[in-house]
Amino acid sequence: xxxxxxxxxxxxxxxxxxxxxxxxxxxxxxxxxxxxxxxxxxxxxxxxxxxxxxxxxxxxxxxxxxxxxxxxxxxxxxxxxxxxxxxxxxxxxxxxxxxxxxxxxxxxxxxxxxxxxxxxxxxxxxxxxxxxxxxxxxxxxxxxxxxxxxxxxxxxxxxxxxxxxxxxxxxxxxxxxxxxxxxxxxxxxxxxxxxxxxxxxxxxxxxxxxxxxxxxx
Numbered sequence: 001x002x003x004x005x006x007x008x009x010x011x012x013x014x015x016x017x018x019x020x021x022x023x024x025x026x027x028x029x030x031x032x033x034x035x036x037x038x039x040x041x042x043x044x045x046x047x048x049x050x051x052x053x054x055x056x057x058x059x060x061x062x063x064x065x066x067x068x069x070x071x072x073x074x075x076x077x078x079x080x081x082x083x084x085x086x087x088x089x090x091x092x093x094x095x096x097x098x099x100x101x102x103x104x105x106x107x108x109x110x111x112x113x114x115x116x117x118x119x120x121x122x123x124x125x126x127x128x129x130x131x132x133x134x135x136x137x138x139x140x141x142x143x144x145x146x147x148x149x150x151x152x153x154x155x156x157x158x159x160x161x162x163x164x165x166x167x168x169x170x171x172x173x174x175x176x177x178x179x180x181x182x183x184x185x186x187x188x189x190x191x192x193x194x195x196x197x198x199x200x201x202x203x204x205x206x207x208x209x210x211x212x213x214x215x216x217x
Contacts, residue, residue, distance in 0.1 A: 016169030036210035111139035
């Protein structure tokens with residue numbers, strides 16, 4: 001926490017995991033300070049000794065709040081939900097809550113890590129696009145099927161939930177890797193509806209303090 005008592009978010013404008021947390025902070029109207037960690041510059045600022053002391057996994061996001069440092073975006077969102085429950089991001093109904101967690105995990109564990117920067121660096125420059133498209137398509141095939149039965153206006157019913165916070169950044173990644181959205185009308189429709197909400201706009205990668213001028217909107 002800063003002297004002003006504000007939480008500090010270590011973030012990278014393009015990091016989809018950081019974006020999830022930025023949406024949660026915006027929805028819950030939590031004022032915070034941001035420290036950008038550039039994942040490309042200087043060989044990756046996440047590898048600095050200083051940052052590694054904060055997060056031994058050398059990844060963003062990390063949030064300093066209430067005297068502790070939390071890493072892993074879903075753990076951060078769950079903590080915010082438990083300490084600052086309004087507006088809620090996990091439904092009261094245990095069955096719906098399970099669906100929200102299921103969809104969040106599907107994206108956060110089953111899609112995003114497989115197309116993450118560290119993995120793309122391993123597959124080689126010439127294979128990156130094909131690899132990313134393959135893993136995202138595989139995940140989206142499952143996600144589209146699930147959302148057809150769980151969705152209302154948003155991923156689970158008509159309330160914004162943690163699942164939506166995972167969906168929008170993953171769709172942005174998919175667009176960056178030129179994934180064909182024709183087979184995913186449900187994903188596309190929910191994403192479009194969510195992007196109209198203020199919390200998703202202010203947290204958007206094109207509007208961050210560390211967004212490069214050419215990518216700003």
